[in-house]
Amino acid sequence: MMRKKYLNWINIVLILLTILLAVIFLALSLGEINFSFSQIINILTKKEGIEYSILLNIRIPRIVLGAAVGGSLSISGLVLQGIYRNPLVEPYTLGISGGAALGVSLAIVFNIQQVFQGITLPIFGILGSVAMIIILYFISLRKQNININTVLLTGVMISFMTSSIIMFIMATTTSENLQSIVFWTMGSLEEPNIFLIKIVFFASLMGLLFIYFFAGHLNALRLGESNAKHLGIDTTTTIKILFVFASVMTGISVSVAGIIGFVGLIIPHLVRYFVGSDFRILIISSFLGGAIFLLLSDILARMIIAPNELPIGVITGIIGGVIFIIALTKSSK
Template sequence: MSFIEKKSQYNTLFIGILIALVTLVIYVSTLGVANISFLDSLKIMLERIPGLGRYFSTEEIPNTHRVIVWQIRLPRIFLAAIVGMGLSVVGATFQGMFKNPMADPYVIGVSSGAALGATIAIVLGLSRFTGGLGYVNLLAFIGAIVTVTLVYNIARIGNKVPTITLLLAGIAVSALLSSIISVLMIFNRDKIESIVFWTMGSVAAASWKHVFTLLPIVLVGTLLIICYARDLNLLMVGDDTAKNLGVEVDKTKRVLLVISSVIIAFSVSVSGIIGFVGLIIPHAIRMLVGPDHRVLIPFSALGGAIFLILTDTLARTIIAPTEIPVGAVTAIFGSPYFIYLLYKTKKKVIQ
């Protein structure tokens, strides 16, 4: 198959998945305690688009349905999509950069840093808002960035950052921060439930401010990573080969690490720790479209958005009105797949 034919196939598939994503957004916005039809939900969305609202009669739709769809369900759905997109893109990037199929967005300690920041905010009772985001979100973001900076400086040898050293530094720092969180929980038993719920991940507190804050970060970050897709392909072959083919290996890794860390820090700060999305989605997409990061990254973005929308919908509807943290639902799907990857890797080592 020629390159042009393959590119045409990918474009068609991408458009098809994008249409599926839009349809899914409309459909899941109808699910919940309030019974809202697909058509009513679509009208509520279209009437907000300048120039389109006049073509649809929405007088028969109750105002309560408008509030439910536009102010409660849609911000949550969009935030889930954006977070899923960011986690999947970074997961695909790290798997390529570290040449490790089991690398995920939290491998360098971002989640532990964010969790410690959020825990400190919860323990101190900081619940007021600043700049559209809560202090829990703000301290979680600061904790994530500080942790990545610390891990990077621990692993750095001159101007180089060996992959193995970076991973080991991430594990060590994560263990330290997790122990600090445990100590804080012991001394603040009345806050344990809030801390645990945050660390399990949720987008239940989503608002349009969260969406508009996170969307440009994830979109711009994803586009920048796509610009480095060719370099990622060469890094998969090996650092020496990549150098011989003109890739500035250390600089490329630093740039990708910074972009990925910013995406994850912002994502975790608004959603908590949602595991396995960045691990299983890139693998599933890789089986569908192959290992070329020029294709893998954009398809992973769509796949992550769809996956997290579906799992969050399950989290909020399966035992409604009670909610399950979405991180628990993704773990139910992700853990068996992780075990499968371990088994597959073990068989290769034995052979």
């Protein structure tokens, strides 16, 4: 029964929220100093001392950023997959993340990191991703009936080119700049600027709400663009709006947290396997799933070579790469 399906959706959301809460507690408790569950409650209710400062100023912002970035990247991927009707499209494979990295690298090399103070690098990151969005837009959306393989291959080539240019910059710049670029491109959830974290968090929630408004449109697009049009959807405008929105969400996330690849690929893929292809549940579950995945990846990144930290992109990249190959072999069958 269909009505049973709605109840099922509520259960799915509750389960994911419970897992997210558990992961948040795990992320709060693990670190250079470990806290137990009761200690965390105790510290947070007392609101004083160095432990409180660790939680409030270091771990909580990191968790908020992780959840927002994970959720944003995940639904950006989901939306792009929905409008291109291809499960292999995601911000990373479309070169949007690469564009952001290139923007940031250029800002570092030209020594203009302080033009807008603390938010310079994110601004250049967004500019870089916007540039890629424009290029992709002209290649993929301006013409009608574009072949999806062309879009995907163009995206992969854009990623490849941006990383080559970044490598060129890295090879010719000073060691100080090199370090900044490497640190940034590898991706990290360590962000001292609370204002930026607030922006990312707010953008991710707005994005979630806005994209959810299009859940029905995305559902109709599953039947193909012309069928969706016949159901009363202005597909051209809808696709353009969703494309730009997904790209901007990615741009904001990547420009603050660095390149964190494959979240937008793995999470919607896994979530689709469990909840089906209805966007009304897929969007919420992918957002929560992305948040959970990135927080877990961050815990791993912090734990594996503690007290040092692995770049979080390494963790998501390895898991994501494997899933990408599995998905590719499956879809070509």
